[in-house]
Amino acid sequence: MVTDDARPGRRSFNFSAGPSALPTDILARVQRELLDWRGTGMGILEMSHRDAGGPVQEAMARAEASLRRLLAITDDYAVLFVHGGAHGQFAALPLNLAAPDQPLGYVDTGFWSRRARDEGARFAPTAIVASAENGGARLPAASGWTVPRGAAYVHLCANETIQGLEYLSDPDPTGDVPLVADFTSTLLSRPIDVARYGALYASSGKNLGPAGFAVVVVKRSLIARGARPQTPSILDWSKLAEPAPIASLYSTPATFAIYVSSLVLEDLEARGGLVAAERRSSERAARVYARIDASSGFYTNAVHPPHRSRMNVPFRIRGGDSALEARFVREAEALGLHQLFGHPRFGGLRASLYHGVPDAAVDALDAFLVDFGRRTG
Amino acid sequence: MVTDDARPGRRSFNFSAGPSALPTDILARVQRELLDWRGTGMGILEMSHRDAGGPVQEAMARAEASLRRLLAITDDYAVLFVHGGAHGQFAALPLNLAAPDQPLGYVDTGFWSRRARDEGARFAPTAIVASAENGGARLPAASGWTVPRGAAYVHLCANETIQGLEYLSDPDPTGDVPLVADFTSTLLSRPIDVARYGALYASSGKNLGPAGFAVVVVKRSLIARGARPQTPSILDWSKLAEPAPIASLYSTPATFAIYVSSLVLEDLEARGGLVAAERRSSERAARVYARIDASSGFYTNAVHPPHRSRMNVPFRIRGGDSALEARFVREAEALGLHQLFGHPRFGGLRASLYHGVPDAAVDALDAFLVDFGRRTG
Numbered sequence: 001m002v003t004d005d006a007r008p009g010r011r012s013f014n015f016s017a018g019p020s021a022l023p024t025d026i027l028a029r030v031q032r033e034l035l036d037w038r039g040t041g042m043g044i045l046e047m048s049h050r051d052a053g054g055p056v057q058e059a060m061a062r063a064e065a066s067l068r069r070l071l072a073i074t075d076d077y078a079v080l081f082v083h084g085g086a087h088g089q090f091a092a093l094p095l096n097l098a099a100p101d102q103p104l105g106y107v108d109t110g111f112w113s114r115r116a117r118d119e120g121a122r123f124a125p126t127a128i129v130a131s132a133e134n135g136g137a138r139l140p141a142a143s144g145w146t147v148p149r150g151a152a153y154v155h156l157c158a159n160e161t162i163q164g165l166e167y168l169s170d171p172d173p174t175g176d177v178p179l180v181a182d183f184t185s186t187l188l189s190r191p192i193d194v195a196r197y198g199a200l201y202a203s204s205g206k207n208l209g210p211a212g213f214a215v216v217v218v219k220r221s222l223i224a225r226g227a228r229p230q231t232p233s234i235l236d237w238s239k240l241a242e243p244a245p246i247a248s249l250y251s252t253p254a255t256f257a258i259y260v261s262s263l264v265l266e267d268l269e270a271r272g273g274l275v276a277a278e279r280r281s282s283e284r285a286a287r288v289y290a291r292i293d294a295s296s297g298f299y300t301n302a303v304h305p306p307h308r309s310r311m312n313v314p315f316r317i318r319g320g321d322s323a324l325e326a327r328f329v330r331e332a333e334a335l336g337l338h339q340l341f342g343h344p345r346f347g348g349l350r351a352s353l354y355h356g357v358p359d360a361a362v363d364a365l366d367a368f369l370v371d372f373g374r375r376t377g
Numbered sequence: 378m379v380t381d382d383a384r385p386g387r388r389s390f391n392f393s394a395g396p397s398a399l400p401t402d403i404l405a406r407v408q409r410e411l412l413d414w415r416g417t418g419m420g421i422l423e424m425s426h427r428d429a430g431g432p433v434q435e436a437m438a439r440a441e442a443s444l445r446r447l448l449a450i451t452d453d454y455a456v457l458f459v460h461g462g463a464h465g466q467f468a469a470l471p472l473n474l475a476a477p478d479q480p481l482g483y484v485d486t487g488f489w490s491r492r493a494r495d496e497g498a499r500f501a502p503t504a505i506v507a508s509a510e511n512g513g514a515r516l517p518a519a520s521g522w523t524v525p526r527g528a529a530y531v532h533l534c535a536n537e538t539i540q541g542l543e544y545l546s547d548p549d550p551t552g553d554v555p556l557v558a559d560f561t562s563t564l565l566s567r568p569i570d571v572a573r574y575g576a577l578y579a580s581s582g583k584n585l586g587p588a589g590f591a592v593v594v595v596k597r598s599l600i601a602r603g604a605r606p607q608t609p610s611i612l613d614w615s616k617l618a619e620p621a622p623i624a625s626l627y628s629t630p631a632t633f634a635i636y637v638s639s640l641v642l643e644d645l646e647a648r649g650g651l652v653a654a655e656r657r658s659s660e661r662a663a664r665v666y667a668r669i670d671a672s673s674g675f676y677t678n679a680v681h682p683p684h685r686s687r688m689n690v691p692f693r694i695r696g697g698d699s700a701l702e703a704r705f706v707r708e709a710e711a712l713g714l715h716q717l718f719g720h721p722r723f724g725g726l727r728a729s730l731y732h733g734v735p736d737a738a739v740d741a742l743d744a745f746l747v748d749f750g751r752r753t754g
Contacts (some may be wrong), residue, residue: 012418016425019632025419027412034408035401041389046589046733050721056396084611087628091609116674122607147493205629210422212589212631230466230499234461235609251464252582253629254589255396258732260422289552293654336418344427355525356423 013361016339017312019160019184021356026263027042044259049252057246059259063080064247066265070274073194073217078241080216081248081258083234086112086184086203089214090119092235093180096153096218096227097199098124104175105129105151108162109139111343116182120155129154136163138304142171151197152177158311159186162343163375164301166248166309170196178222186311187215188268188355190278198222204254207355210255211263216240268355283312284353284362291369298377299369314342314350325349328372337364390738393716394538394560394584394689398733403640415445421636426629434623436636440623448570450594455618456636458625460611463561463580466591467496467611470557472594473604475501475529476584482506482528482554486516487537488720494560497532504698506531511538515681519548527566530555530575536563536686538729539720541678547573555599563688564592565645567730571627573616574704576597577618581631583688584732586638589631593617645732654732661730661739662687669745675754689717691727702726705749714741 014021034043037055049056064079073079082088093116098104103125106117109132117126127148130140147154155175159166164317166186170193171179178198187202194200197339199218205211218237229234233250234240268277288310292299292315301308301315317324328349332340342348351365384507391398411420414432422568426433441456450456450752452580458467466605470493475481486509494503504525524531531551533560536543543563547570548556555575564579569712576595582588590612595614604613610627611617619625645654648666666685669676678685705726716738728742 010413010418014423017425017427019423019425019629021419021423024412027422031408031411034411035404035751036387040620040715042386042391042398042715045404046391046393046396046398049398049588050394051716051718052721076531083462083465085628086608088460088609088611091611095609119610203629210633211426211629212634230607232461232465232472232499232578232609233496234468236464252396252580253463254634256587256634257589257631283594313610315563338417338419339428342426 003165005149011365012336012338012346014097014338015351015353015361015365016355017343017350017352018354020212020352020354022260023264023267023356024211024358026260026267027071029263030260045256045257048366049249049255052245056259059255059262060253061246061264062249063258063262066262066269069216070188070265070268071192071194071217075219077218078220078247080218080240082216082240083215083251083254084213085205085211086182087115087119087199088115088235089182089201089216090361091123091227092172093153093199094120094123095231095235096223096237097178100228102150102152103127103148105142105147105154107145107154107156108132109157109165109218111138112162112182112184114159116157122150129150132163132165133304134304137302139165139167145174147174149216151177153180155180155182157182159183159311159375161185161188161309162314162346164309164312164314164350165231165305165307166311167271168306168310176193178219184207184310188274188277189281189311190242191274203256204261206265208265210257210259247352264355281310281353284359285313287362287366288313288351288353288369289368294374295377296335296370297372311354312350312352315346316348320348322347324376327376330374332368335364335368337368388713389734390734390741391715392728392730392734392738392742394720394727395731396588397729397731399586399637400499400641400644400733401735403644406640407637410487418588421632424444424632426626427630429622429751433632433636436632436639437625437630438637439481439621440635440642443639443646444592447565447642447645448569448571448594453598454571454594454595455597455614455624457595457614457617458630459591459593459617459744460631462582462588462591462626463559463578464492464496464622465612466559466578466593467493469499469593469614470530470532470576471497471500472602472608472612473614474555474557475671477501477605479527480504480525482531483532484517484522484531485509486534486542487513487540489537489539489559489561490534493532493534501529504528504582505517509540511681512679514679516544522551524551524554528554530557532557532559534559536560536688538562538686539723540687541680541686541689541691541727542684543688545683545687565651565654566658566688568651576639581634581638584641586641587634589634611731641732658687658730661688661736663726664739664743665690665730665746666741672746672750672754675750687731688731689727693725697725699724701753704753709745709747712741714745
């Protein structure tokens with residue numbers, strides 16, 4: 001059934017910013033189970049989420065349990081699997097947490113912070129609490145945040161995939177105003193002090209597994225009063241939190257993507273959880289940044305080192321030589337190093353180092369950075 | 378890599394109402410390509426939708442082109458791949474098509490009609506245009522519809538999966554008021570006269586392929602004015618219709634499910650398109666209903682025969698003997714006939730005969746209906 005092409009040995013190194021690489025051994029298991037999950041003669045792709053206690057509900061329960069263990073999520077937080085990715089949650093935040101005239105605070109550290117704010121502004125007045133400094137190269141100090149009086153929440157993006165700016169620890173509490181955060185591109189790369197957040201959310205397609213859903217972790221007390229009346233039900237956290245018989249079954253969930261995610265989550269636990277994941281992320285990113293910094297300006301990344309993203313390393317060649325950057329991408333692909341292009345709207349280069357990227361890929365990237373610099377620098 | 382368990386010969390017969398069975402040969406292809414799509418060393422699950430002209434965008438373009446050919450969709454209609462399933466579209470309909478005080482008309486033929494109306498009622502006043510007759514066993518004649526003056530649209534559910542009531546042809550036009558329809562559970566089972574509809578939509582997870590997205594086919598003139606200001610962007614058809622570089626790329630789409638769907642759609646074309654699909658659906662459903670009707674009341678289905686669903690055959694045993702129905706499900710499963718239970722909220726039995734259900738499954742179901750009736754009837 002499986003051709004030679006599909007054997008793990010032929011796998012490329014995939015630095016996609018998302019949907020991103022998945023661990024080969026997990027994909028191989030998904031492949032084995034695709035037409036026949038545990039001897040049922042059916043695949044998870046073909047199974048009803050309405051089968052009480054059946055395979056889909058089991059996968060959802062396992063994903064939730066594993067996520068709760070990994071992040072030490074207490075029972076006073078609901079864990080929801082929702083439709084619509086992070087973009088859906090950009091709207092869900094004000095609809096679930098804010099009255100129509102209640103101000104929303106946003107920390108602006110880059111493209112995704114602004115996307116979240118632009119969407120929030122459709123539903124309530126917004127204010128910038130703080131902005132990235134040094135031309136977007138440095139996170140603003142939390143001590144300088146200006147939180148609007150009576151704000152429903154303060155929002156931040158835990159990792160800016162385009163600018164490559166990341167919160168590597170959790171900011172101090174914001175007093176009575178709940179802190180909410182978009183963890184899309186960094187969830188599962190380090191332990192999180194969940195208690196500091198009223199809500200955090202992450203689209204899949206990065207460390208969580210394949211694209212198609214988002215996870216919301218929200219303090220139950222914040223959703224007890226319910227969403228605004230004109231909230232589409234698929235974005236209504238209180239509706240999705242109802243156990244029927246388990247949460248997130250208001251409509252058909254993204255069953256297959258959640259099943260794959262359950263395997264990824266359990267694999268992370270088996271590999272030592274998020275302390276080990278953070279060590280690995282930290283070491284791998286440090287290697288790539290060290291190579292950039294040692295290149296005497298051939299490769300550049302201007303982000304303040306303590307705020308550099310471990311998940312996405314954006315860089316330029318000779319400060320923005322797009323012809324040379326295109327050649328870099330071409331030559332890398334010829335060697336099996338894929339998707340190193342930057343976001344199409346911003347150009348440049350970007351190496352994303354998500355959980356599914358093997359260490360061997362980082363070795364290969366490091367060697368290629370040296371070789372390409374030597375030949376063209 | 379693939380164990381013996383996964384060979385097509387061991388496939389069960391799967392009558393799930395959704396997510397439903399997928400054609401074995403398509404799943405086998407997905408399986409082969411899962412770790413290595415066309416020699417790239419990466420699977421579609423791991424690829425960026427931002428790679429211009431790359432595999433994900435190609436799969437989306439192919440799915441759209443194939444759907445346009447199958448349904449003869451003209452250029453004055455947009456085809457969108459959206460998040461949030463049909464439930465998301467229940468809210469998207471008023472948000473995109475109606476002013477806040479503009480009435481919405483709903484034809485009420487069962488559970489899903491009412492779900493659509495309940496969600497629509499969050500955003501505008503609604504009115505029942507007509508209701509199923511004879512205790513839900515017969516579609517109302519279109520000549521008796523009462524359309525509210527100035528209505529934004531009249532909505533119908535083309536197939537009620539729980540009641541088993543289906544529009545087997547397209548209703549007459551509703552004058553100036555656009556007709557919109559939920560085709561979730563019957564799209565691709567027959568040709569549709571798309572020009573009769575202002576918009577039609579369908580969640581995946583049935584004939585379209587795996588769960589995780591919905592398709593919207595909407596007349597461009599209806600979305601030219603844009604959605605209401607407080608429309609979450611993921612539900613805003615005009616935003617999703619913007620080509621950037623192709624439609625449906627406002628946020629990360631459900632890439633893998635759309636790729637599988639593109640294979641299903643092209644397979645349907647290769648098998649003779651929707652004329653052939655309708656012949657097959659019609660013949661298969663007729664066999665099962667004939668067996669029910671010939672059982673002298675042991676099996677019952679009360680739906681008016683010209684309105685019986687070809688996709689979902691709900692039936693009871695001895696008018697509702699739940700112990701015998703549970704035994705039916707158990708014995709069927711022991712023979713490899715799966716997911717014949719009715720919707721958990723309504724009980725009874727249900728055989729769904731979607732595109733991915735092989736003819737051999739219908740043969741096996743027919744034989745089991747006879748055998749079970751003989752032994753217990």
